[in-house]
Amino acid sequence: MRVFKFFLCLAITAGLVYVLDRPWTIKNAAVPPVGRFLDPFQGFWANLEASGPQIPDAMPIPGLQDKVTVLFDSLAMPHIFAQNEEDLYFAQGYITAHDRLWQMEFQTHAAAGRLTEIIGRGPGDAVLNYDRGQRRLGLAFGAEQTLKSLESSPVTHKMVEKYTEGVNAYIQTLDYKTLPFEYKLLHYKPEPWTPLKCALLLKSMAQTLNMRDKDMEMTNALKMFGFDVLQALYPDREPVSDPIVDKPNGWKFKPVTLDTVPLALPDELIQLKKLPAEPIKVKKLPSSDPTTGSNNWAVSGSKTATGSPLLCSDPHLGLNLPSLWYALQLHAPGVNTMGASLPGAPGVIIGCTDSIAWGVTNAQRDLVDWYQISFQDNKHDKYLLDSQWVDTKRTIEKFVVKDGPAYYDTVLYTHWGPVTYDDTFGDQSNPKYYAFRWISHDPSNEFLAFYKLNRAKNHGDYMEALDHYESPAQNFVFASVAGDIAMRIQGKFPVRRQQEGKFLLDGSKSSNGWRAFIPNDQNIMDKNPARGFVSSANQYPADGTYPYYITASSFEAYRNRRINQTLAGLDHIRPEDMMKLQTDNFNLKAEESLPYFLKALDSASLTPAEQKARQILASWNHYNDKASEGASYYEAWWNSLMPLIWDEMAGHTLENPTTFNTIYLLKEKPTFSFFDIVNTPEKETATEVIRKAFSQSVVLMEKWKNDHAHATASWGDYKDGYVGHLTRLEPLRVYVKAGGNRDIVNAHSRTHGPSWRMIVSLETSGLKMWAVYPGGQSGNLGSAHYVDMLQPWVDGKYFPIPFLHDPRDPKVQYSTQLHP
Amino acid sequence: MKFVIQFFAILVSAFIAQLFLPWYSLAVVALAIGYFFKSNANFLAGFLAIALLWFLKAWWADAHTVSDLSTRVAIILMVKSKLVLMLVTAVIGGLVGGFATLTGALLKYKRKMRWY
Numbered sequence: 001m002r003v004f005k006f007f008l009c010l011a012i013t014a015g016l017v018y019v020l021d022r023p024w025t026i027k028n029a030a031v032p033p034v035g036r037f038l039d040p041f042q043g044f045w046a047n048l049e050a051s052g053p054q055i056p057d058a059m060p061i062p063g064l065q066d067k068v069t070v071l072f073d074s075l076a077m078p079h080i081f082a083q084n085e086e087d088l089y090f091a092q093g094y095i096t097a098h099d100r101l102w103q104m105e106f107q108t109h110a111a112a113g114r115l116t117e118i119i120g121r122g123p124g125d126a127v128l129n130y131d132r133g134q135r136r137l138g139l140a141f142g143a144e145q146t147l148k149s150l151e152s153s154p155v156t157h158k159m160v161e162k163y164t165e166g167v168n169a170y171i172q173t174l175d176y177k178t179l180p181f182e183y184k185l186l187h188y189k190p191e192p193w194t195p196l197k198c199a200l201l202l203k204s205m206a207q208t209l210n211m212r213d214k215d216m217e218m219t220n221a222l223k224m225f226g227f228d229v230l231q232a233l234y235p236d237r238e239p240v241s242d243p244i245v246d247k248p249n250g251w252k253f254k255p256v257t258l259d260t261v262p263l264a265l266p267d268e269l270i271q272l273k274k275l276p277a278e279p280i281k282v283k284k285l286p287s288s289d290p291t292t293g294s295n296n297w298a299v300s301g302s303k304t305a306t307g308s309p310l311l312c313s314d315p316h317l318g319l320n321l322p323s324l325w326y327a328l329q330l331h332a333p334g335v336n337t338m339g340a341s342l343p344g345a346p347g348v349i350i351g352c353t354d355s356i357a358w359g360v361t362n363a364q365r366d367l368v369d370w371y372q373i374s375f376q377d378n379k380h381d382k383y384l385l386d387s388q389w390v391d392t393k394r395t396i397e398k399f400v401v402k403d404g405p406a407y408y409d410t411v412l413y414t415h416w417g418p419v420t421y422d423d424t425f426g427d428q429s430n431p432k433y434y435a436f437r438w439i440s441h442d443p444s445n446e447f448l449a450f451y452k453l454n455r456a457k458n459h460g461d462y463m464e465a466l467d468h469y470e471s472p473a474q475n476f477v478f479a480s481v482a483g484d485i486a487m488r489i490q491g492k493f494p495v496r497r498q499q500e501g502k503f504l505l506d507g508s509k510s511s512n513g514w515r516a517f518i519p520n521d522q523n524i525m526d527k528n529p530a531r532g533f534v535s536s537a538n539q540y541p542a543d544g545t546y547p548y549y550i551t552a553s554s555f556e557a558y559r560n561r562r563i564n565q566t567l568a569g570l571d572h573i574r575p576e577d578m579m580k581l582q583t584d585n586f587n588l589k590a591e592e593s594l595p596y597f598l599k600a601l602d603s604a605s606l607t608p609a610e611q612k613a614r615q616i617l618a619s620w621n622h623y624n625d626k627a628s629e630g631a632s633y634y635e636a637w638w639n640s641l642m643p644l645i646w647d648e649m650a651g652h653t654l655e656n657p658t659t660f661n662t663i664y665l666l667k668e669k670p671t672f673s674f675f676d677i678v679n680t681p682e683k684e685t686a687t688e689v690i691r692k693a694f695s696q697s698v699v700l701m702e703k704w705k706n707d708h709a710h711a712t713a714s715w716g717d718y719k720d721g722y723v724g725h726l727t728r729l730e731p732l733r734v735y736v737k738a739g740g741n742r743d744i745v746n747a748h749s750r751t752h753g754p755s756w757r758m759i760v761s762l763e764t765s766g767l768k769m770w771a772v773y774p775g776g777q778s779g780n781l782g783s784a785h786y787v788d789m790l791q792p793w794v795d796g797k798y799f800p801i802p803f804l805h806d807p808r809d810p811k812v813q814y815s816t817q818l819h820p
Numbered sequence: 821m822k823f824v825i826q827f828f829a830i831l832v833s834a835f836i837a838q839l840f841l842p843w844y845s846l847a848v849v850a851l852a853i854g855y856f857f858k859s860n861a862n863f864l865a866g867f868l869a870i871a872l873l874w875f876l877k878a879w880w881a882d883a884h885t886v887s888d889l890s891t892r893v894a895i896i897l898m899v900k901s902k903l904v905l906m907l908v909t910a911v912i913g914g915l916v917g918g919f920a921t922l923t924g925a926l927l928k929y930k931r932k933m934r935w936y
Contacts, residue, residue: 002926009923013851016916017844035916038909039843040877044893045909048885176842181889185896731895782889 023187025403028123032187042177044184047782053814054783055098061818063090063165068818070095071804073811076777076785079329079338079804086162088332089346091818093166096326097193100343100779101170102180103322105190106726108197108344111204112140113399118186119727120402128399132409133285135397136425138418139207142441143199149443150199156447160195163346167193181781182727188402198447201344206440208317210472210491212287212553213368216280216434217655219504224652232665232672233657236551237540240660242561244475244487244536245526246543255547256495256516280504282426282434282653292317292752293556294361295582295745296477297535297563298485300528305572308763309479312578313350313359314754316747319723321734321787323775325350325756329804330454337454338769338803340756343779347450350758352767354803355457356480357760361536363473363489364552366496367439369514371416371507372432380433384508385415416507417441435507437514439492444470459484459527466490467520475536481762487534488525489541493518496549518548533567535560537745557660558588558743575770578759583796584745585624590634593663594622597637600690613698624746626716626739635718635741636701641693647678659743666690715739721750723774723790725781734787736774738794746796759798770798823859830854830869830921846870846913847920854924866921871914878906 020035037043053072066083068091073079078095082088097104109115113134121128134140150156171190183189214234221230294315301307317324322343329338330348339351350359375392376382382389393413400406412419416435420426426434445468452465462478466488469476473491478484494501494514505512524542526534537560541550566581594617601614613633620630645666646656657665665672670686677684677692684692705713716737725732740746740753747753758771774793778785789799802811830853834846850866859865882890882902890902899905 006923006926009919009926013847013916013919013923016919017847020912020916021844035843035912038874038878038905038912039838040874040881040909040913041838042843045878045881045890048881048887048889050884051886185893729896731892781892782885782887784886786887 030120030186030403032185036176037184042175044181044782046177047181047184047780049778049780049783051784053816054778055814055816057815058817058819060820061094061169062820063169064818064820066820069807069815070818071807071809071812071815073802073804074813075327075789075799075801076813077327077329077801079802079812080331081807082332085332085335086158088330088335089159089162090166090169092328092330092341092346093163093168093193094170094818095166095328096341096343097167097170099777100322100326101167101190102182103726103779104167104193104197104201104344106182107204108200110134111143111200111207113397116399116401116407118188118402120404121407128401128407131399132397132425133420135409136411136418136420137207137211137285137436138411138413138438138441139203140196140200141413141418142203142206142438143196145441145443146199146202146445147196149445150447151195153445153448155451156445159346159447159451160198163198164193164195180779186727198345201342202446203440205342206472208292208472209362209474210365210367210440211438213366213370214553214655215368215370215502215504216282216284216653218502220280220653221655222503224654232669233661233674235661237544238555238557238658238660239664240557240561241543242539242564243543244489244534244539244541244560245524245546247526247529248543248545251522251542251546253522255522256518258495258497258515280432280653282421284426284653285420287553292362293538293559293747295535295537295559295563295747295754296359296361296475297533297567298357298477298479298487299567299570299573299578300485300532301483303532303567303571303573304761305574306761306763308481308761309483309485310573310575310578311352311357311359311477311479311485311760311762312582312758313361313477314582314747314757315350315360315362316753317755318752319748319755319774321723321725321732321775321781322779323755323773325773326777327771327773327801331804335455338801339758340771340773345447345450347447347454349450350756352760352762352769352803353454353456354767355482356459356462356478357762357767357769358453358456358462358479359477359758360474361477362538363475363491363541364538364555365473365491365493365541366501366551366553367471367473367491367493369416369437369501369505371414371435371437371505371512373414373416373419373435373507375433380412383414386508386510390415414507415510416513434504439473439494440471442470442492444492446470458482459486462486463488475538475541477534477536479760479762481764481767484528485534486525486527487536489523489536490520491523493523493548496551498549499551500549501551522548531568533564535563535567537563554658556743557658559745559747562586562588562745575759575761575768579757579770579796579798581745582754582757582759583740585739587622587624587631587634587741587744589659589663589743590620590622590624590631593666594620594634596663596667597690597694600687601694604691607695607698609702610695610698613694613701624715624739624741624744626714626737628715628739629712631715631739631741632713632718633697633701635715636697637694640697640700641690644677644689644693644696645675648674719750721748721753723787724751732781734790736790736794754793757793757798767803769801769803771801772798822857823861823865826853826857826859826862826865826921827869829857830866830917831873834870834873834917843913844916847916850917850920851924851927854921855927856924858925862925863918863922867914867918869921870917871910874913875906875910878909882906 069081071079113131296313298311325340339348374384421434449469470492478486495516538556539560624631740748761768776785837845894905
């Protein structure tokens with residue numbers, strides 16, 4: 001009996017250990033090994049950090065050549081001092097991985113279409129479809145091209161190789177206890193870092209910034225509405241003008257011209273005037289949020305209080321945790337640079353050296369084309385190109401799936417690029433084959449540009465560095481201690497014919513491809529303009545005399561004018577004025593549209609709630625401050641108005657016209673046929689559609705107030721912004737009550753916004769930086785530095801970022817010595 | 821008294837083992853202690869010792885951090901609060917500790933029988 005009891009107990013104990021040490025799936029939710037995960041010694045409890053340094057005073061790290069000193073300031077931002085460049089990038093890799101390893105790996109897995117390995121196929125195969133999309137867009141293909149290019153330069157080869165070694169040296173130190181929280185929660189382990197992952201990270205940024213297009217939507221609009229309506233809905237250039245570089249007739253060069261087809265509309269569409277042609281029905285991959293954008297500007301010393309230039313940069317991106325940016329200083333013989341780095345990429349991306357500063361905003365330009373492919377037969381082995389059957393290149397993509405069998409997909413590569421949409425992908429009812437041409441599939445070496453920028457001393461160095469920069473195209477603002485300010489729109493831009501790039505193209509003619517690229521010295525740029533400042537905010541890039549045809553999915557219309565108006569009106573500018581401008585909540589769009597909207601309510605009979613709403617709106621100061629109620633009513637009105645006006649677009653592969661053009665049409669063409677609401681018998685004009693949207697929005701506002709038991713709807717509450725965790729797990733979100741919105745200088749919409757706010761004063765006595773970002777230096781959810789900058793960011797506060805020289809500087813909180 | 825000795829022996833030795841070894845080392849330790857130190861309530865001693873050890877360790881970690889990670893994990897695992905999460909942690913450790921101690925104690929009991 002005892003024997004039986006003994007074996008029974010032994011079996012129970014062993015069974016418990018087994019059950020608690022393996023992962024489970026309960027109701028489709030993955031549960032980590034409960035015992036291991038909850039073990040307070042090594043499980044997730046071990047990720048709860050006490051305050052204070054999380055790194056020893058000294059550490060031997062195999063692979064270093066010499067001693068490296070890392071000083072940490074009060075934000076836990078590392079200032080890395082190395083004796084040589086190799087050690088500098090090695091240490092950057094090590095220290096960045098120490099704080100952000102999980103994020104680095106997750107982001108590059110996402111870019112490469114490998115998320116199924118970590119989280120399985122997802123509900124309704126959502127994760128698998130995301131991964132398939134990434135492979136079919138050729139992200140890894142583009143990264144491999146970049147890798148070849150960066151490895152062909154000894155400088156960047158070394159840079160990326162050493163960074164990789166540093167990351168891997170950190171991975172070597174990990175055991176279950178020290179593993180980042182997310183690995184424990186999702187139950188997997190980091191794999192070795194590779195140079196390809198550095199390249200993948202760049203491609204992922206390029207995808208966010210340079211992959212927006214509306215070729216299929218425009219083609220459909222052309223087929224459904226005809227060319228004249230198309231031009232009214234989607235003009236190449238909207239009647240609002242404050243371009244990034246405005247120097248009429250100042251373009252003194254002989255542009256590259258293409259002597260072929262003057263109009264690159266597809267042949268079958270040129271003659272087409274609203275014929276009953278069948279529209280394309282493709283479920284397109286979601287492109288990046290159109291509110292993604294940025295501000296940057298530099299003010300010349302003639303307009304500042306110190307007499308030295310000021311440079312400001314705030315890139316607007318999806319706000320996630322861990323934060324996209326990782327701030328640091330890199331110091332070694334020949335280099336001293338500080339600013340925002342991307343975890344996973346060596347060097348500093350936005351920041352300063354001891355002589356210059358630079359910042360970026362996205363350059364709006366069409367760098368994507370879609371080509372319809374004609375295959376010889378259903379085997380897809382050959383496709384038509386210039387009257388010949390050309391071999392398709394076939395790649396088999398394997399998707400390793402967590403807790404399931406692997407999935408295989410075939411991606412066909414053509415002369416143009418990968419065939420993204422076909423009969424197995426894109427949910428088509430009329431299967432056609434569309435190949436994807438993207439600038440970021442071309443080999444380029446952006447790391448060389450950043451390597452050089454990180455060492456630049458003057459305007460000439462900046463120009464030389466940017467010559468190596470191709471993708472994603474950016475507006476690079478510049479200022480130097482020597483007193484220069486400049487702007488340069490840099491990227492690899494195809495020379496386009498009129499209308500080219502807006503519509504689907506015929507993939508059977510190689511003449512439809514990109515024939516030439518704009519030479520670097522003919523890109524749009526400016527230096528020390530008479531107005532005393534340069535600025536960019538994703539608007540149309542140049543005045544009408546710039547000789548190249550420019551098209552993009554959209555151009556910004558409001559932030560740029562507010563910034564320029566403010567800068568033009570300021571003098572003796574101090575950094576505080578720049579902080580005020582970066583966090584400015586003035587809603588220019590509301591100022592230009594609300595009086596017109598309110599006029600539409602004249603003589604309308606209003607309910608008591610509507611009367612009150614009208615009153616709130618009429619007395620609103622047009623600032624989207626977080627406490628403002630007028631802002632909530634205006635935004636709710638706008639959100640009801642857009643779908644009501646463009647109801648014709650719903651259910652088709654079409655895109656709504658821009659905010660600016662919508663308001664323009666409402667004011668200038670109030671009887672435009674699109675203002676009629678399709679499913680009502682009466683014929684609406686601008687006035688009626690504005691009124692209907694108003695009533696709708698007031699009902700929604702009343703409901704919101706009821707649901708939330710609030711007497712008033714302040715904008716911060718109503719917007720309900722949050723910073724989500726990269727896993728998209730809801731309990732890991734952090735909610736913020738913040739002002740601003742899209743089209744406002746403080747561009748914080750619900751989930752997007754200024755991901756890094758930086759101000760640099762380029763004083764000869766020593767350059768000063770102030771910065772803040774919505775998160776914190778540590779990627780560990782259990783750290784005091786995980787979100788310590790988030791609330792200051794919401795409140796519009798900045799931190800002085802010390803540019804350190806001396807380990808005994810009082811701003812140093814703690815330090816570590818890395819040695820071989 | 822035997823119970824108290826057994827209880828502390830498990831608590832201290834599991835604490836030391838867990839500083840270096842994976843979590844299930846506590847089962848081996850508890851089994852060994854159950855074998856060497858027996859009491860009238862072996863399961864209870866093992867359960868309480870490990871539950872207390874795990875609860876205190878989890879509470880200690882949480883008390884010394886400014887982060888709210890334990891609350892967020894509680895929501896992910898669908899338990900009410902971080903206190904409940906600490907109790908769940910304690911019970912899970914305790915169950916393994918209790919059964920392991922009992923297993924060890926049973927082994928010893930049988931051998932003693934032969935000697936009497």
